[in-house]
Amino acid sequence: MQPQSNSTAMQTQQPQNVQNANPRTAPALLPPVDIFEDSGGITLCADLPGVAREDLAIGVDGRNLTIEAPLKLGEANSLTPVYAEVRANHFRRSFELSGDLDTGKIDAGLRDGVLTLRIPKLEQAKPRRIDVRVE
């Protein structure tokens, strides 16, 4: 998946996704994440249930990484809500990336509603081991 280099596309999508909803009373869902760092980079896992691969938008704007996706449950249906713990149909979350990370080489995978992002560190930011020569 190629990260989008600009966020204008996402911004223009926004009003349509929050249609007839007051942003205060119907906010976007904030997906829970796990973030791990190792010497090679950062791994980010986010729970995005009900998100299809083609709907997921991952945008990088400078240091900002934004994950945005609509939640879709299936075919439209004559369903009357009885009880709802999930009360928005849109995921959105932004992260500020450190300058050590190579935003041009982000690798993303979505499986069973879990997004896994791998963001490598820039070569110069990776820890290096300097061998001491014995003379």
Next chain:
Amino acid sequence: MLFPSMLRTSGDWFADFEQLYDRMDELLGGRSGVSSIRAVGRAGAFPALNVGNSPDAVEIYAFAPGIDPKSIDVSVEKGLLAISGERQAQDGKGASAKSGDERTAYANERFSGRFRRVVALSEDADPGRVEATYRNGVLKIVVPKRESSKPRQIQISSGS
């Protein structure tokens, strides 16, 4: 298309709570647009459930991403539908990280461990024909209603 009605519960009761949530989030710095390394606490049980009613069936949506469908157990007993299983903790393995590499966790918000949630089915639900499908991390359970309880149109015959 999602059923917007299912996700936006009308009525002031919820709106009041949402406002309270928002206010609390503002104070605690939870729902801000940009989060850096700060972990956001997640309240609520796992998996989150939405329940909807159609003329033919009761549909239950369990938001349970990242679980092998085979390890989810759905059972009906005495009018109670139970969803249980386990979600393995993710520790960032499997990525291009080398084994034995030192790993630092900056956020660990995702649920892991065993879970169990129970939904009371209404009287007219037919527990003998429950269907469950897992797609994109959402478990959809359809419990059809008994034929006898479906809404019916009654023909009025003229007396003449």
